[in-house]
Amino acid sequence: MEYRGAQETASAWEVSTRLVQRLCAEGRVDGARKVGGSWVIPLSTQKPADLRLAKDRDAGHCPEDVPASASLDKADDTPLAILGAAVPPAVQPGADALAGLMPLMNSAFVPGACGEAIESIEDLEAREIARAEYYYFSGRAEEAARASSAFLSHPDLATRLSAHLIYAYANLSLGNINSARFALAELRLSLHTDASSSPQSRIAEAFVTYAASVLLHLPAPDDMPPAETFFSLLPPGLRAFALYMHAHRLYLEGDYSRSLGLVEAALLMMPSDYPIPEIYLHLVAVMDHMSLRQTDAARTHLLAAWALARPDGLIEAFGEHHGLLGGMLESVIKKDWPEDFKRIIDITYRFSAGWRRIHNPVAEETVADNLTTTEFAVSMLAARDWTNQEIGAHLGVSANTVKSCLASSFRKLGISRRRDLQQYMLR
Structure with a gap:
């Protein structure tokens, strides 16, 4: 099935993009779904016939035969949470709850874009x-x-x-x-x-x-x-x-x-x-x-x-x-x-x-909070039985530097043996 975005759909239907988004959110557009925070609409979906209420809402007023409460919506794009409005959500949690969750994490893009x-x-x-x-x-x-x-x-x-x-x-x-x-x-x-x-x-x-x-x-x-x-x-x-x-x-x-x-x-x-x-x-x-x-x-x-x-x-x-x-x-x-x-x-x-x-x-653990990042990295490796020579080769420093780093860690943690490091380390 082929899809198009809200802006392209709005152009085809000769309405505003915001109106299309609202219709989608209200479940009035067949097959519409959210992908990475944006609505996509099947190319074959026809414009809903009952647009009068939606158009009036988009314009900021209610038609005479619609209760005033039906138009309770924010007048601009300020989130309702900021306005402090105790207004029932126009969109109930439903089919788009997953598509709208953490939209950037759920977005595909080329690095740099x-x-x-x-x-x-x-x-x-x-x-x-x-x-x-x-x-x-x-x-x-x-x-x-x-x-x-x-x-x-x-x-x-x-x-x-x-x-x-x-x-x-x-x-x-x-x-x-x-x-x-x-x-x-x-x-x-x-x-x-x-x-x-x-x-x-x-x-x-x-x-x-x-x-x-x-x-x-x-x-x-x-x-x-x-x-x-x-x-x-x-x-x-x-x-x-x-x-x-x-x-x-x-x-x-x-x-x-x-x-x-x-x-x-x-x-x-x-x-x-x-x-x-x-x-x-x-x-x-x-x-x-x-x-x-x-x-x-x-x-x-x-x-x-x-x-x-x-x-x-x-x-x-x-x-x-x-x-x-x-x-x-x-x-x-x-x-x-x-x-x-x-x-x-x-x-x-x-x-x-x-x-x-x-x-x-x-x-109920005590992960060390008084070591430098280098001391912590060295101590993590030492707690996993890496020798001073192995740690030094990995970090590009001498074994003596590793030894000095561990001595500082031991002093700060109040221990004297490598095997005591584990209780202060991450797993």
Whole structure:
């Protein structure tokens, strides 16, 4: 079946693009669906016959035979959450709950064209969510938190869930732990919504709840549906990110080979370039290969992730995963891209500080918070039985430098043996 966008459809029907978008949202256009935040309409779909109410709404007034309440809609493109309007949503959570979730993550684009991908999203609110995603994935936490906060009370489920996910992780980096906890709690509560909600809505809720637990290395809620019941129903970009999360969970369980196999299969099956989930998939592959002491393969995946990320500055994931990458950033990125490396390390310090304040109390673990990023990377390798010589060769420093680094870590942690490092490290 052939499709066309809302703007092209509006031209063919001789109406406004906004009217077409509203008709689609109200379920009055046969076969219309959302892809990456934009409506697409089958080429064969005819213009609905009953356009009078929609036209009057678009003009900002009600026809005489329609109750005034029918026209309750915002007069401009300001989100209802900002206006504080307690107006029932015009669009109930339904078939488009998945297509509208994390629209940038779910967008295919050529590396370097992230901005164009955002601007091509026709739905105005989905475009703003995508912009908030871009702020987050490019390490601009303050802008991400500000942009997503406008949609925390939005009536549309996909918009609201996306906003809470972005807001939660952005506030980790900003040190606003109460704000992060609030958003994470809202995501978990989403699983307890009305059981009569649509299957697509339940899948969207499960996806963000899974993200809220796996990325913090915390157990999933007891009422979380099994992954195999919803992964296959996600659109391509979200499915790829869900597979990353599942591979990350397998990594945490120590099942490195299975995690790696899942990543390789996911990358092979990608229908086109979805840079954001692919970056995360490559990074978990680095984690797996380093755990298996396969440094050459780890380097290959790191460079693949870097090739996807650098053109658009999508460096947040590298900062998030620094401690799990086995010194690979120091080995590969630091030498050739020193300024980018500095930005990544800045992200690492900010993100990991907030991450530990959420993770440590819940998991009842004590991941070290007083080591430099280099000390942490060296200590992670030492805790995995790498010798000083092996660590030095990997990082391009002398064995004596490694020894001094470990001595500093031991002093800060109050330990005297390598085997005591593990209790302060990430898994």
